[in-house]
Each structure stands twice: as structure tokens, then as C-alpha cells.
Amino acid sequence: MSLFEAAISPLLLTKAKKINECCKEFVKGKVLDIGAGRCYIADEIRKKNKADVTCLDVKNLGQAGMKVVVYDGKKIPFKNNEFNTCLIAYVLHHCEYPLKVLEEAARVTKGNMIIFEDTKPSAFVNMMDFLSNKLRNVETPFKFRTEKEWLKVFKKLNLKIVAVKHNVEREWFYPFVEHTLVVVRK
16 A cells, blocks of 8 residues: 555545435445455445445555455446446546446446535536545546536436435635535436
8 A cells, every 4th residue: 555545545445424414325235346446445335334345446545455456447347237226426527438337336336326426517626636546556537527417317317316415525725626415227
């Protein structure tokens, strides 16, 4: 673990706890964490909700002692409806083809799809996201969308809105970002 990773680890653990608090009512059964990254969120959900969580990402960056299934970023290597719930936490703006990721998530999930995204894009937010991700060697193709744009995407994919929560898990070190939780299902 780099010095930078060691320094931000407590912040990431705090963020994982906040994310779990925001979404725990929507977590049911077998969970797929798409874009699991360091796996702190998956580990928190596993421990606090006694959930069976599978971590999936394009790289194995895991630091929470959980196994990570590495995939090509296109075809999720699981069967249709294999999971009750999927979590996509601040991942879609990192994806070259976010709609394809959502289509695949819907294919492998029979219940709730829990999505967290930054929904008030700005030059400042882009710069902050780029810098924080660059320090962690995470790519950011800047696929940010507003909440309204995401809702149109979900409608286009025939996903039903279950819940929307605004200003979730706001962080003191990232005060200008609007974090939104959207729960959808087929």
C-alpha cells in the first residue's frame, strides 16, 4: 500500500460506512458490487448486512481481504438474474460505455440496482475527480451526467425508479459535489 493509499484509507472506510447506511434498506440476498475498487464498501455491506457479496472490477485493487473477479469491462461473467442486488457506487462516470455496464448489470440482477453517482457536473468537480483518481491510478473518461440525464438513461433501458435520495454521504473533503443515490429495477 502506497503512502497516499495509507493516508486516504480512513476516509475510504468512513465513506464505505456512509454508503452502507444510505443503501442498506435496498440490499437483499446475493449482492454484486460492480466496480468494487478497494472493496471497502463491499466489505462493509457484507459485515453489516450479513450479505453474500461478490466484488467485480476491471482491475484487482482490493484491499479489504475480499476476492475480486476481474472482467473486461464489457460482459459481466455471471448468469442472467444470478444476483438479488447489484451496487454501482461512483463507477459509471469511470466507464467508457456506462450504458453497456447498466445493461449488463440489469441482465445479472433480478432485484434492486443501487447506483450512486455525482449528479452536478462542473469543471471543478471534474478537476477534483481527475486529481483524486490520478493519484490512485484510476481512469476517468468524464462520463458525468446530471440526475435528469441519468433518469432518462434508466427510462431508455426500461428500468423502473424505486427510490432517489439526494445529497447522500456528503464529505467534508469534497463539499461541492452532489452525491445522488438512485435505486432501479427491471
